[in-house]
Amino acid sequence: MNKALADSVRQKYVEQFGEEPLIVRSPGRVNIIGEHTDYNEGFVLPAAIDKAIYVGIGKSEDGKTIHLFSGEFNEAYQTTLDNIHPTERGWPNYVLGVVDQLKKRGYSIKGFSMVVDGDVPIGAGLSSSAAVECAVAFALSQFFNLNIGKRDLDFIAQKAEHEFAGVLCGIMDQFDSVFGKKDHVIKLDCRSIEYEYVPLKLEGYKILLLNTNVKHSLASSEYNKRRQECEQGVAWVKEHHPDVNSLRDVTKQMLDEHVKPKDDLVYRRCKYVVEENERLITGCDDLKTGRLEALGQKMFQTHDGLSKDYSVSCKELDYLVDAVRSEEAVLGARMMGGGFGGCTINLVKENAIDELIQKLGPAYKQAMGKEITAYVAQIEDGTSLC
Numbered sequence: 083m084n085k086a087l088a089d090s091v092r093q094k095y096v097e098q099f100g101e102e103p104l105i106v107r108s109p110g111r112v113n114i115i116g117e118h119t120d121y122n123e124g125f126v127l128p129a130a131i132d133k134a135i136y137v138g139i140g141k142s143e144d145g146k147t148i149h150l151f152s153g154e155f156n157e158a159y160q161t162t163l164d165n166i167h168p169t170e171r172g173w174p175n176y177v178l179g180v181v182d183q184l185k186k187r188g189y190s191i192k193g194f195s196m197v198v199d200g201d202v203p204i205g206a207g208l209s210s211s212a213a214v215e216c217a218v219a220f221a222l223s224q225f226f227n228l229n230i231g232k233r234d235l236d237f238i239a240q241k242a243e244h245e246f247a248g249v250l251c252g253i254m255d256q257f258d259s260v261f262g263k264k265d266h267v268i269k270l271d272c273r274s275i276e277y278e279y280v281p282l283k284l285e286g287y288k289i290l291l292l293n294t295n296v297k298h299s300l301a302s303s304e305y306n307k308r309r310q311e312c313e314q315g316v317a318w319v320k321e322h323h324p325d326v327n328s329l330r331d332v333t334k335q336m337l338d339e340h341v342k343p344k345d346d347l348v349y350r351r352c353k354y355v356v357e358e359n360e361r362l363i364t365g366c367d368d369l370k371t372g373r374l375e376a377l378g379q380k381m382f383q384t385h386d387g388l389s390k391d392y393s394v395s396c397k398e399l400d401y402l403v404d405a406v407r408s409e410e411a412v413l414g415a416r417m418m419g420g421g422f423g424g425c426t427i428n429l430v431k432e433n434a435i436d437e438l439i440q441k442l443g444p445a446y447k448q449a450m451g452k453e454i455t456a457y458v459a460q461i462e463d464g465t466s467l468c
């Protein structure tokens with residue numbers, strides 16, 4: 083937990099609303115391998131990190147009004163419980179979407195006051211939106227004694243993202259934020275929602291995140307378009323194999339026979355997903371058995387698939403991955419998250435991290451005209467009270 087941030091949220095809450103709040107924390111995430119597989123009923127391998135969203139919650143004076151304050155935007159927003167709809171202001175949607183889901187599911191809540199703040203960089207592919215949604219869902223559950231189970235918190239948060247942010251995301255980010263476990267990754271089967279904690283033993287290596295500082299906008303329709311393209315591929319295969327319901331059930335041979343002749347773009351999207359699921363299964367075994375070099379190579383392959391076949395990379399992400407390919411201290415690297423900007427995830431020898439950043443920073447600035455921001459991610463527990 084970042085005590086300074088929790089204290090600052092408490093202080094902001096007291097300044098705004100005059101009472102002591104309940105404080106909740108919910109983390110952002112990394113994903114070792116398994117990108118754009120979650121909404122295709124595949125596998126993912128994420129972990130919760132030491133960057134998180136903090137929410138302070140308390141009552142509202144009339145029991146009907148919702149008072150929100152964002153530390154990040156230094157901005158207030160107010161509405162009432164019977165007037166919940168998406169707003170063009172942006173940030174309140176991640177709170178209001180959750181309130182809307184609770185109402186639709188018949189949970190009994192009243193008005194409340196809330197401060198939202200944190201250190202998960204926005205638009206960096208570290209899942210700040212899921213962290214807000216999960217923090218808010220858990221805070222409301224705690225404050226109003228709703229007793230919502232962890233899986234339901236995930237589904238509520240995911241649906242909030244669908245309906246109030248317009249991104250038809252999978253379950254990875256919300257699941258990881260809630261279920262994260264210190265020093266472990268989660269191997270999650272996004273079809274059955276069965277999961278396994280796998281110890282993250284990196285033997286002298288660390289997870290280095292390099293933020294391109296290109297802010298992506300997943301909502302910019304490309305994410306939803308990828309989802310549709312995958313669904314189209316499944317529909318074409320299903321005409322010949324009625325038992326197939328998602329890319330999880332599809333083989334490369336099926337794609338070659340039934341999708342390739344119809345549309346090369348849809349074929350490449352689907353092929354990437356089928357290959358990525360295979361990579362995840364063997365990559366997770368690599369992690370379990372300490373074959374870190376093999377895992378690193380798969381991360382590079384994932385990047386190539388995301389860049390060339392799935393087309394969700396950008397020149398800055400490609401630059402940063404290409405720049406470390408021949409570095410001896412780097413086992414693997416790839417773009418992470420939805421894409422079009424944000425961070426690369428790198429497995430880097432601990433004692434070579436500073437030197438690598440010193441080398442990459444100026445080179446990136448010269449080539450791309452932007453700064454990189456580097457973070458070494460620590461793996462932490464999921465959503466909790468502070």
Ligand code: GAF
Nearest residue numbers: 117118251252253254419420
């Ligand atoms: C975003 C989504 F929210 C996730 O569900 C997942 O699809 C990811 O992009 C890509 O793997 O973070």
